[in-house]
Amino acid sequence: MFVVALCTLAQPVQARTPFNCVITKVIITDKAERDRPVRVEEHMSFWIDDAAKSFAFSDGRRLRVTRFDKSWISANSDDTQYEFNRGDGTLTYAGSTAEGNTTTTIVGSGRCEKGTQ
Numbered sequence: 001m002f003v004v005a006l007c008t009l010a011q012p013v014q015a016r017t018p019f020n021c022v023i024t025k026v027i028i029t030d031k032a033e034r035d036r037p038v039r040v041e042e043h044m045s046f047w048i049d050d051a052a053k054s055f056a057f058s059d060g061r062r063l064r065v066t067r068f069d070k071s072w073i074s075a076n077s078d079d080t081q082y083e084f085n086r087g088d089g090t091l092t093y094a095g096s097t098a099e100g101n102t103t104t105t106i107v108g109s110g111r112c113e114k115g116t117q
Contacts, residue, residue, distance in 0.1 A: 015051035018058070020044075021091050023110035030103040042108065044091070045115065048073065048084075055084070080106070089113060 023042045045058035055075045056062040063075035063082060073084040080095030092109040 016047050016049045018045065018047050018115035019089075019091075019112040020115045021046075021110050021112035023091065023108045025106060025108040028105045028107075030105075031101075042110075044110075044112075055082070084112070 021044045023044050025040050025042045027038045027040070029038075047056050047058065048054075049056070053065060053068040054062060055065055055068075055073055061077065063077045065073065065075045067074035071086055073082075073086065075082045075084075078095070079097050080093055082091065082093040084091050089112045090109065091112050092107075094105070094107045096103060096105045098104075
């Protein structure tokens with residue numbers, strides 16, 4: 001008698017998805033010797049974990065998530081608010097800090113693409 005066993009290898013669901021972004025960041029400093037905004041291109045990577053409903057930078061720093069759904073993820077870290085549009089892959093962020101009589105505002109926006117594990 002022969003017994004044939006068929007096994008299906010279940011592939012684990014990929015809960016963590018990496019994203020790589022190219023962001024245009026504008027830094028505005030309210031200080032006498034810095035009267036113009038500075039514009040720089042920044043590369044940013046992060047992970048979205050749908051199972052854990054978490055958002056973390058590639059260096060492991062997790063953000064505090066305030067909205068997590070099929071369309072949008074909103075999160076913050078320190079004094080910066082992040083918005084990720086899942087529909088078109090855009091990431092925008094803005095934040096402001098003050099030190100003494102100097103206020104620095106940072107605004108960034110760019111397109112993100114799914115990376116590889």
